[in-house]
Amino acid sequence: MYKIATLNKISSKGLERFSDRYTVSDNTSDAQGILLRSQDMHSMALPESLLAIARAGAGVNNIPVDACSKKGIVVFNTPGANANAVKELVLTGILMSARNVSSAIAWTKTLTEDISKTVEKNKSQFAGHEIKGKVLGVVGLGAIGVMVANAAESLGMHVIGYDPYMSIQSAHELSRTVEVSESLDLLLPKCDYITIHVPFMENTKELINEKRFSLMKDGVCLLNFSRDQIVSEADILNALETGKVRKYVTDFPSEKFLCNDKAICIPHLGASTKESEENCARMAVDQMMDYLENGNITNSVNFPNCSLGISTSMNRIAVLNKNVPAMLGKITGILADMNINISDLNNRSKGELAYTLIDIDSEVDEVALKQALNVNGIISVRVI
Numbered sequence: 311m312y313k314i315a316t317l318n319k320i321s322s323k324g325l326e327r328f329s330d331r332y333t334v335s336d337n338t339s340d341a342q343g344i345l346l347r348s349q350d351m352h353s354m355a356l357p358e359s360l361l362a363i364a365r366a367g368a369g370v371n372n373i374p375v376d377a378c379s380k381k382g383i384v385v386f387n388t389p390g391a392n393a394n395a396v397k398e399l400v401l402t403g404i405l406m407s408a409r410n411v412s413s414a415i416a417w418t419k420t421l422t423e424d425i426s427k428t429v430e431k432n433k434s435q436f437a438g439h440e441i442k443g444k445v446l447g448v449v450g451l452g453a454i455g456v457m458v459a460n461a462a463e464s465l466g467m468h469v470i471g472y473d474p475y476m477s478i479q480s481a482h483e484l485s486r487t488v489e490v491s492e493s494l495d496l497l498l499p500k501c502d503y504i505t506i507h508v509p510f511m512e513n514t515k516e517l518i519n520e521k522r523f524s525l526m527k528d529g530v531c532l533l534n535f536s537r538d539q540i541v542s543e544a545d546i547l548n549a550l551e552t553g554k555v556r557k558y559v560t561d562f563p564s565e566k567f568l569c570n571d572k573a574i575c576i577p578h579l580g581a582s583t584k585e586s587e588e589n590c591a592r593m594a595v596d597q598m599m600d601y602l603e604n605g606n607i608t609n610s611v612n613f614p615n616c617s618l619g620i621s622t623s624m625n626r627i628a629v630l631n632k633n634v635p636a637m638l639g640k641i642t643g644i645l646a647d648m649n650i651n652i653s654d655l656n657n658r659s660k661g662e663l664a665y666t667l668i669d670i671d672s673e674v675d676e677v678a679l680k681q682a683l684n685v686n687g688i689i690s691v692r693v694i
């Protein structure tokens with residue numbers, strides 16, 4: 311039996327995929343797997359039993375990924391599974407800002423009498439502009455950025471994108487007519503709207519700051535559906551105050567934005583659609599089960615993708631190790647010394663980490679194997 315703990319509400323469309331070999335609860339003690347959405351795990355003690363964490367979503371900044379790598383805990387996310395939901399809310403944000411929708415609705419709700427006359431007399435204060443022909447800058451051309459760029463183009467916007475690490479898949483999916491900028495600083499002065507779609511990491515912390523605001527057009531609209539700390543709070547508040555930024559549409563409200571008329575605050579709803587929650591949950595559960603039952607890794611953010619398909623051999627050995635020279639030779643040498651015959655093997659690396667899956671046709675003494683493989687560079691060993 312495998313024990314799975316959920317830290318957030320995970321769609322039943324995902325949870326129902328667990329077979330009767332699994333129990334699911336919110337109790338993390340003795341859990342082999344954790345499923346979560348945005349719950350912050352940084353101050354949580356990781357149970358010794360934990361083998362994998364699956365984030366039903368894209369961002370993993372709520373998970374202590376480095377600590378997990380050291381302990382041999384594989385961290386998964388669900389790339390692209392919620393991208394369409396975010397794209398639709400970003401377009402909503404652009405249109406709401408262009409047509410002053412949120413302030414207009416708030417004003418309309420204050421009306422008490424003679425409503426149609428008052429509306430016609432005063433509506434001009436909320437007159438907006440069309441987005442057709444306006445320039446949109448998309449920072450980060452991953453799953454969400456590419457969808458936003460393509461959709462905005464089809465609404466008549468001219469789109470400029472920037473992503474120094476764009477994947478082949480994104481390059482393939484991005485509309486040919488989207489202009490690709492060589493640098494962020496060259497993109498900023500050209501845009502009427504700028505939308506951020508990069509992950510939150512050390513090098514994207516306050517990516518949008520005072521210096522970057524100074525490069526933008528006066529009256530630009532900034533949209534942040536990525537993470538709060540990618541935009542400097544003090545600097546965006548100042549930019550709203552001076553009028554450099556006309557509107558800030560954010561999925562990450564804080565006290566200071568709630569009382570600012572120029573901020574359109576959304577309560578982290580980017581991924582909150584039935585479809586997206588189901589997609590993320592299905593993908594997270596499938597990846598978790600394939601890892602626990604077969605040792606296969608798909609869409610991990612710390613360990614490499616590696617598969618030997620469904621396990622049909624007598625035993626499968628899964629070794630998480632450091633990506634240093636001679637590891638594979640060491641592992642296979644130890645198996646040879648134990649008179650274990652290898653029938654299939656896959657070894658993959660990603661940055662400083664590597665993973666080796668080995669199918670064997672014989673029984674194995676798990677305790678003796680783990681003892682023999684307790685050598686420098688090996689993080690963990692599992693017999694499946």
Ligand SMILES: NC(=O)c1ccc[n+]([C@@H]2O[C@H](COP(=O)([O-])OP(=O)(O)OC[C@H]3O[C@@H](n4cnc5c(N)ncnc54)[C@H](O)[C@@H]3O)[C@@H](O)[C@H]2O)c1
Nearest residue numbers: 368369450451452453454473475507508509535536580581
């Ligand atoms: N609001 C929400 O509910 C919601 C939902 C999903 C994702 N997100 C956030 O959006 C982020 C992006 O999601 P995604 O699914 O598109 O992820 P993704 O990994 O597909 O795309 C991120 C892109 O950013 C690029 N990038 C990284 N650093 C960059 C930099 N300095 N400048 C420009 N580009 C850079 C990467 O190369 C990648 O192509 C997530 O990490 C998450 O924080 C929020």
Ligand SMILES: O=C(O)CC[C@@H](O)C(=O)O
Nearest residue numbers: 347348367368369581582
């Ligand atoms: O789970 C959510 O609601 C938000 C997910 C989102 O922030 C993500 O990074 O995928």
